[in-house]
Amino acid sequence: MRNFDRPDSHTLTAYRNAGGYRAWTKAQTMEPAAIVDEVKKSNLRGLGGAGFPTGMKWSFIPKTHTGPVYLVVNADEGEPGTFKDRYLLERDPHALLEGMLITARAIRSALGFVYIRGEYVQPWRRFSAAVKEAYDAGLLGQGFDVVVHRGAGAYICGEETGLLSSLEGKKGWPKIKPPFPAIKGAFGQPTIVNNVETLCCVPPIVERGAAWFAGLGTKTQGGTRMYSVSGRVKSPGVYEAPVSITLRQLIERAGGVSGTGRLKAVVPGGGSAAILTADEIDVTMDVDGLKNAGTMVGSAGVIVMDESVSIPEALFVLARFYAHESCGQCTPCRESTGWIEKMVHRIVEGHGHKDDLDTILDVAKRGGGTTICAFYDGAIGPYISYIEKFRSEFETLCRG
Amino acid sequence: MTAPVSFSAEQLAEVRRLQALYPDKRGALLPVLHMAQDTFGYISLEAEAYVAGLFEVSPAHIHEVVTFYTLYFQQPKGRHVVAVCHNLSCHLAGAQDILRHLETRLGIRRGETSEDGRVTLQAVECLCACEAAPMAQVNDRYELNLTPEKCDRILEALR
Numbered sequence: 263m264r265n266f267d268r269p270d271s272h273t274l275t276a277y278r279n280a281g282g283y284r285a286w287t288k289a290q291t292m293e294p295a296a297i298v299d300e301v302k303k304s305n306l307r308g309l310g311g312a313g314f315p316t317g318m319k320w321s322f323i324p325k326t327h328t329g330p331v332y333l334v335v336n337a338d339e340g341e342p343g344t345f346k347d348r349y350l351l352e353r354d355p356h357a358l359l360e361g362m363l364i365t366a367r368a369i370r371s372a373l374g375f376v377y378i379r380g381e382y383v384q385p386w387r388r389f390s391a392a393v394k395e396a397y398d399a400g401l402l403g404q405g406f407d408v409v410v411h412r413g414a415g416a417y418i419c420g421e422e423t424g425l426l427s428s429l430e431g432k433k434g435w436p437k438i439k440p441p442f443p444a445i446k447g448a449f450g451q452p453t454i455v456n457n458v459e460t461l462c463c464v465p466p467i468v469e470r471g472a473a474w475f476a477g478l479g480t481k482t483q484g485g486t487r488m489y490s491v492s493g494r495v496k497s498p499g500v501y502e503a504p505v506s507i508t509l510r511q512l513i514e515r516a517g518g519v520s521g522t523g524r525l526k527a528v529v530p531g532g533g534s535a536a537i538l539t540a541d542e543i544d545v546t547m548d549v550d551g552l553k554n555a556g557t558m559v560g561s562a563g564v565i566v567m568d569e570s571v572s573i574p575e576a577l578f579v580l581a582r583f584y585a586h587e588s589c590g591q592c593t594p595c596r597e598s599t600g601w602i603e604k605m606v607h608r609i610v611e612g613h614g615h616k617d618d619l620d621t622i623l624d625v626a627k628r629g630g631g632t633t634i635c636a637f638y639d640g641a642i643g644p645y646i647s648y649i650e651k652f653r654s655e656f657e658t659l660c661r662g
Numbered sequence: 663m664t665a666p667v668s669f670s671a672e673q674l675a676e677v678r679r680l681q682a683l684y685p686d687k688r689g690a691l692l693p694v695l696h697m698a699q700d701t702f703g704y705i706s707l708e709a710e711a712y713v714a715g716l717f718e719v720s721p722a723h724i725h726e727v728v729t730f731y732t733l734y735f736q737q738p739k740g741r742h743v744v745a746v747c748h749n750l751s752c753h754l755a756g757a758q759d760i761l762r763h764l765e766t767r768l769g770i771r772r773g774e775t776s777e778d779g780r781v782t783l784q785a786v787e788c789l790c791a792c793e794a795a796p797m798a799q800v801n802d803r804y805e806l807n808l809t810p811e812k813c814d815r816i817l818e819a820l821r
Contacts, residue, residue, distance in 0.1 A: 330685070342749045342788040373685075380696075380733045381745075381789055383802040409683045414692050415732030417787060431684075431691030431717070433730035449685040492751040492792035499793045533750055533788070563792070565750055579753045583787050589730075 266353050272388050274395040277356035283401065285465035289364040292468075297368035301464065303472035305484030310336050310420070310457030311532065311560045312636070313483075313549035322444035323369050323452045332453040333366050333374040334429065334443075335461060337389075338413055338420040340379060342533030342583065343563030346488035347458040349500050351378065351385035354462065355392035359401070359408070361461030364468055366406045369454050373407050377425050380413040417587035421635045422455040424589065435591045436635035459488055479505045483548045491516040493529075493566040505548035505559075509538070512547060513566060521568035527652070528567065531560030533580050534640030536647035537573075557643065573652040574610050574659055577644060581606045584641040594629045595638035602626070602645060614660045619649050667708045673697065677716055688717055691727060695734060704735040732786070740775040740782035742820040745799040746808075748785045751792035760796045761785055763810045767817060781820060 265271040265280050277283070289297055302317030323331055335358065339347040350358060362374050378386045390410050396402045411429060418424040419434040426448050428434040447453025463485055467475045476484035483505050489512055492498040496517025503512060509530055519525045525540040530547070536557035538545070545555045552559040567576065585603035590596045602622055608614045626645040629638055649656055669677065677694055681687035694716065698709050705713075705728050707721075714721040728734045744764065748757045761772055764783055768776050775782040791797045794806030805816055 339790045340788060341790075343751055343792050344788075345790040345792055348790055379790075380692075380731070381799055384804065411689075412693060412696060413731075414695065414734055416730060428692065429689060430686065431688035431727070432723075433727050449689070451685070490792065492795060493754050498751075498795075529750070565754070565792070567754065571754060576750060576753070579748070579750050583749055586787060 265357070266349070271353045272355055272392060274356055274392070274399060277354070277360075281469075282356055282465075283360055285469035286360050286363050286401070289367055289468050292367075294368050294370055297364060297468065300472045301368070301467055304463075304467045304475040305472075305479060305482065306460065306463050306467060306475065307483050307549055308457055309459040309463070309487050309562070311341060311534075313559065316456065316460055319444065319456075320365070320369050320454055322442060323454065324445060327452050330373065330451050331369055331371040332448045332451055333362060333369060333371040334422075334426065334448055334453055334455045335362065335374065335376040335458060336420060336422060336425055336455055337376055337378040337382070337385075337458045338425055339382070339458070339561075340417045340420045341561040341563055342580070343490060343492055343529060343565040344532050344561040345490045345492075346500050346562070348382060348385050349488070350458050350462055351382065351389045355389045356396070357462040357465060358389070358458055359392060359396050361464040362408065363401065363406060364464050365454070365456065365461060371454070372405060373409070375409050375411050375429055375448065377411050377413060377419070377429055379419075380415045386410065386412055416589070417583075418589040418635075418637060421637060424635065425455065426453065433589070435589055436637070438634050480546065480548045480551070482550050487562055489547065490561075490563045491566070492564070494519055494521040494568040494571065495566045496520045503547070505551075506546050509543040509545055509547055509564070512564060513543065516564075516566075519566060519568050522570050524569040526567050526569045526571055527573065529563070529565040529644075531558045532563035533565075533583065534558075534643055535560050536643040537651060539651055557647070572610075572655070573648055574606065574656050577648040578603075578606045578610045580641075580644045580648075584637075588637065588641075592633040592638070594632045595641070598625050598629055598638070599641055602641075609656060609659050612659055612661070614656075615662055616657055616660045618660070619653065619656055623649055667702060667706065667712045669697070669701065673701065674716075681717075688719065691717060691724075692731075695724075695728065699734060704738050706736070738775075738779075740780055742780060742801055743782045743784065743799075744816075744820075745784040745786040745789070746772075747787070747789045747791075747795070747797055747799075749788035751788075752795040752797060755795035757785075757796040760798070760808050760810070760813060764813055764817075767814065781817070 270276045306316045308314045416434045419428045423437040424434040443453040489501045581603040584599040588599045626642045680690035710724040711721045714724045772785040796808045797806045
């Protein structure tokens with residue numbers, strides 16, 4: 263975000279003036295293994311949702327493989343409450359390209375794909391213009407090429423194997439792992455899939471060193487990250503902060519709670535994260551801090567709800583979302599998301615029964631880990647946490 | 663469907679260029695379907711069969727792809743598409759009021775197209791502009807921080 267406030271921040275000139283592409287110059291003097299090692303030591307963890315250690319992911323590319331290796335950028339941002347990658351694509355596209363160049367060297371890739379969600383037309387135009395600038399300047403096309411690919415509207419394509427299916431020209435059905443993409447990914451070749459923001463962290467790590475980056479964060483996660491803060495706060499927006507910031511501090515940075523001014527609940531990491539109550543916000547916003555609090559940092563999309571918000575209605579909105587976006591491949595997900603949407607709808611319409619709450623909890627608790635991808639596990643987090651933490655509010659709406 | 667479904671020579675060259683970007687030409691299917699929709703207005707069964715020929719795959723494969731993604735229309739759409747986000751952050755900011763306002767103004771319900779063929783109104787999932795909720799995508803553009811008055815101005819400009 264070093265460049266964000268400049269109106270021309272998306273241009274190569276502005277990026278270079280701010281020190282851009284110096285890390286790439288340095289990386290070209292480094293052995294690929296040394297780059298991987300540096301990123302491992304930085305404790306950079308994937309910022310798209312899963313939080314997997316980035317350097318470790320890169321090291322899974324088989325050393326003996328002699329064919330092509332692909333770098334795929336996940337710019338299919340879609341997690342409810344998240345908008346940081348849109349800012350990066352529009353305002354700092356060269357940071358992504360520099361991160362891609364360095365990563366491609368580290369994993370010995372000659373071809374990268376950037377999968378941008380279909381709705382992001384302006385970000386796609388901005389990023390495509392930056393790619394052209396990079397070709398014209400000889401940064402691309404000298405051993406590494408970039409293809410910009412537009413999606414067509416499907417949340418599941420943010421799941422990395424669903425994204426690869428989509429990139430291959432199919433419907434975005436996730437694939438069973440193993441084999442992991444690093445072994446057999448896009449078009450059957452070893453592939454690294456990284457989120458936009460994750461790759462944007464790579465140039466500063468190479469330029470300023472792993473120790474510096476690691477020192478910004480916690481013991482198990484280095485760096486700062488971009489928190490998307492929305493909902494009932496006075497100043498919604500993207501906030502960059504060390505991952506050791508607490509949720510309370512983050513809400514304060516976003517101007518504090520709006521509406522009634524009294525906090526009721528917070529979604530800490532995108533729609534799929536379990537909800538936290540007002541007295542659970544003294545947690546650090548790193549991967550492990552929120553995991554220990556029984557939820558997840560996910561894509562770091564923070565949605566704030568004040569006292570006036572109906573939690574059952576909020577759950578209905580999410581239940582409708584999961585029913586709509588389930589790709590339909592696995593039975594537990596396809597069926598449960600559809601039925602739970604109907605049940606939560608019945609409750610918010612005043613026709614539900616208290617037994618329905620137990621049915622939803624029962625179905626949700628038995629469904630974890632039964633599907634090919636993490637989509638349904640992500641839906642279960644809200645189903646269970648909203649009902650268990652705000653049960654009386656649901657019961658008030660029930661007929662008996 | 664009376665008009666013949668086919669690309670111009672320039673478009674066919676573009677199809678070949680796109681196909682060559684991918685290790686397997688099928689990778690270009692989504693971009694080519696975007697082209698098809700931009701050219702034909704929507705993706706009819708005839709268009710699916712035509713695209714299937716360009717990729718040497720079964721029309722059934724194209725059909726399952728077209729039906730999987732929300733941005734491909736299988737029916738004629740309005741000249742403009744107004745897609746209002748109704749996910750959580752927009753919900754908290756009054757997305758339902760915005761949708762109801764647009765339904766009243768256009769005389770249609772979400773999912774429908776106005777009788778004059780001007781506007782298709784949709785309720786869609788998170789468009790990831792939650793900092794400016796409620797919001798909508800109007801054709802290619804994101805329209806942010808919507809109010810009923812702003813919606814009226816936007817509709818006014820859609821001819």
